[in-house]
Amino acid sequence: MLERLRAARANEDGFTLIELLIVVVILGVLAGVVVFAVQAFNGEGQAAACETDWKSVQTANEAFYAKTGDYALVMKDLTDKGYLKNAPAAKSYTIGLGAGGVVTASGACTH
Template identity: 55%
Template structure:
């Protein structure tokens, strides 16, 4: 064996490191978008859950039960306490706790 056949050159190693860095950058930016979509989907799901609970409350109690609040929905067994951190139900309407989050 000759001495020049024993390993990789510095240039070859640098090229591999640059390619790995480019791949890592692409992965980081693509994952960042996924987490933003996840937060929006969680907000949409919270809203739909409360919307269905309010409709079920009206179906069960009618207008005689009055307009439900969070406590009324919990008492009726339609949601659990702390179901949504993003929305609250007051007088039968759903509103965002902090509008900037959802």
């Protein structure tokens, strides 16, 4: 009986604990690399979104000026009159209007 157990145990195929630990470490390193790569893409995406929002508000404000003869002083003027569908809203930056048609950006995006 004991001989059969030893023979069966000798024929078992499988992974050792060391092999499993090596695989887990490799997966952890790969996950870390992916996280940092995705964060870099996210930062670039925020900058591109801010630039696009800034240009949209600038264009809407120029259209508002062409129609009314004055620049909008608050974003609500542009949205209420249909020059912008929605005011830009992001957690990492803000875009606003200043005197003389100046469009400002602050936060993670400075234009």
